[in-house]
Amino acid sequence: MTLLTPSNGIASETMPNQLPICRVEIAGQNMVEADRWLIVGAGGFGREVYSWTSGLLRATQSDFPVGFLDDDPNSLDQFPTLKERWTGRISTYSPRTGDRLLMAVGDPTSKLAVGEALAARGAVFASFVHPTAVIAHDVRIGFGCIICPFAVVCCNVRLGNFVSMNIGSVAGHDSIIGDGCTLSPHSDVAGKVTLNRGVFMGCHTAILPNTQVGEFARIGAGSVVINNVSPGVSMMGVPAKRISWLQHDSDVDQPESMAG
Ligand SMILES: CC(C)(COP(=O)(O)OP(=O)(O)OC[C@H]1O[C@@H](n2cnc3c(N)ncnc32)[C@H](O)[C@@H]1OP(=O)(O)O)[C@@H](O)C(=O)NCCC(=O)NCCS
Structure with a gap:
């Protein structure tokens, strides 16, 4: 996966002219390829995030390690191509080294409750920026953000x-x-x-x-x-x-x- 790695969370000066195919960053940290990508929330927005990230991840990581965390184990049952990707409950998730989480809960109150609880337990969130998004040169993006097409x-x-x-x-x-x-x-x-x-x-x-x-x-x-x-x-x-x-x-x- 192509990376944006500002050490202070500020986008690099060269970004506008050198847009990588897929930009994923973690504010304040250098980014490494994840062993496992976990989409938090398997609702409509979670499945959209999956569709935007999966093609990009397939192109860069051969084993395509993407799963969903959702407290409802049956949340993907109606979606046969995704069903097997339910990985576990949010409430019992135990962070592993090499996991990177993508926040895909839409409602702000729930999103903050879930995200801050996971972060307090040591979960590491990435921020995803779709390659068709346009980001100015001096923007600062925190962690756990999703910037869609x-x-x-x-x-x-x-x-x-x-x-x-x-x-x-x-x-x-x-x-x-x-x-x-x-x-x-x-x-x-x-x-x-x-x-x-x-x-x-x-x-x-x-x-x-x-x-x-x-x-x-x-x-x-x-x-x-x-x-x-x-x-x-x-x-x-x-x-x-x-x-x-x-x-x-x-x-x-x-x-x-x-x-x-
Ligand atoms: C603002 C909002 C969150 C309020 O939801 P709510 O508190 O559940 O409100 P209700 O749906 O009960 O509607 C309350 C009243 O406002 C009206 N109303 C609801 N949304 C409206 C809107 N966008 N514009 C004008 N009137 C609206 C309802 O008809 C209802 O009128 P009534 O009391 O005369 O029957 C919701 O109406 C809304 O617009 N959500 C945005 C949905 C959206 O864009 N989602 C994006 C998904 S990707």
Whole structure:
């Protein structure tokens, strides 16, 4: 597997002109080929991650060691070509040297709970960047991120850990995408936006420039966010309006400056 190996997690200056066929990195570490790749979560997103990584892995590793971790041993039963790849439960996974994990849970709350628990047990997460994704020269990507086909990460963007950027999503210049955020297909973060920890953006959403989105907020599919958003709320529509408070409300402060 072709590697991107910045020692400090910052993409190398030569990246734009020398895009490798497949880029997998672990922020802060030099990358080695994995003995075993484990996709965490065998739901729809997990199977998509499998399809994007498997061709690339087949091309570079002859024994094609890819499995799934999921607490439901029957999660792949309906998919005969994948069924045998269920490897074990997330809750009982014991890290082995040479394992590299790819985070494929979509819901931010579950993703952060699972990812942080696994990392605390010593699991090592890679970040996967599909070869059709466009990544600016000075982007910083944390661990456990999945950057899907045709996603774009513009200049001076910081992605935290466990960020998922689905097909065709965009993180605009100077934006900060916090740990565990999920950008669904074709979601668009404009320039100088901050998505705090655990934000979920539905399909075909847009966040206007200079906007702050609070922790664990959810942006409904097709919505356009024009003002700051409070933590833990669901926003929908054009322009997006608050529709409900979520269970996170009691856990987070509500800054008065946020209008959501
Ligand atoms: C924002 C969201 C997460 C809220 O989910 P929820 O809290 O379960 O809300 P509900 O589905 O119960 O819907 C609540 C109300 O909002 C409406 N609604 C739901 N999604 C909407 C949307 N995107 N735009 C406008 N209205 C919407 C529902 O019709 C419902 O209206 P009602 O109370 O008059 O019946 C969800 O609606 C959504 O948009 N999810 C995005 C899905 C997606 O893009 N997934 C990507 C997978 S790759």
